[in-house]
Amino acid sequence: MIAIGCDHAAVNLKNAVKKHLEEKHVSFEDFGTDGTSCDYPDIAEKVCSAVCSGSAERGILLCGTGIGMSIAANKMKGIRAAVCNDGFSAEYTRKHNNANVLCMGERVIGTGLALELVDIFLETEFEGGRHQRRVDKITALENKSLGGI
Numbered sequence: 001m002i003a004i005g006c007d008h009a010a011v012n013l014k015n016a017v018k019k020h021l022e023e024k025h026v027s028f029e030d031f032g033t034d035g036t037s038c039d040y041p042d043i044a045e046k047v048c049s050a051v052c053s054g055s056a057e058r059g060i061l062l063c064g065t066g067i068g069m070s071i072a073a074n075k076m077k078g079i080r081a082a083v084c085n086d087g088f089s090a091e092y093t094r095k096h097n098n099a100n101v102l103c104m105g106e107r108v109i110g111t112g113l114a115l116e117l118v119d120i121f122l123e124t125e126f127e128g129g130r131h132q133r134r135v136d137k138i139t140a141l142e143n144k145s146l147g148g149i
């Protein structure tokens with residue numbers, strides 16, 4: 001199952017992604033918003049909780065830029081969220097970073113490209129090997145207390 005969510009700035013893109021997933025027979029759960037104005041960290045929390053719990057295999061978070069969603073998502077333990085605006089990034093954030101949440105901005109990229117990035121993100125496997133060691137170091141960073149600003 002893929003967990004998907006957006007804020008009010010990306011409802012059109014989310015609807016397009018949902019239709020695309022339906023056509024590909026990929027199961028998903030929509031964590032909002034239905035169009036109501038909302039705060040993107042609240043949606044990021046819901047989608048990422050589904051990923052962290054294992055109920056969702058991966059997540060897709062959409063906002064105006066994709067950036068706010070990614071910042072919020074990456075605060076959650078176990079989440080590796082990547083903003084992607086091109087196919088190379090979508091491919092390599094899976095191969096090298098084992099990213100589990102794709103973030104995109106409706107105000108940044110067109111729908112056609114976004115759907116291509118969804119396919120790449122969902123179909124590309126993590127390469128492991130030396131990249132596993134690096135991802136493990138990201139996890140270790142999560143577990144260190146770095147203090148506040």
Ligand code: RB5
Nearest residue numbers: 009063064065067068069
């Ligand atoms: C909402 O206006 C906008 O700030 C939000 O969608 C997102 O782009 C934040 O990063």
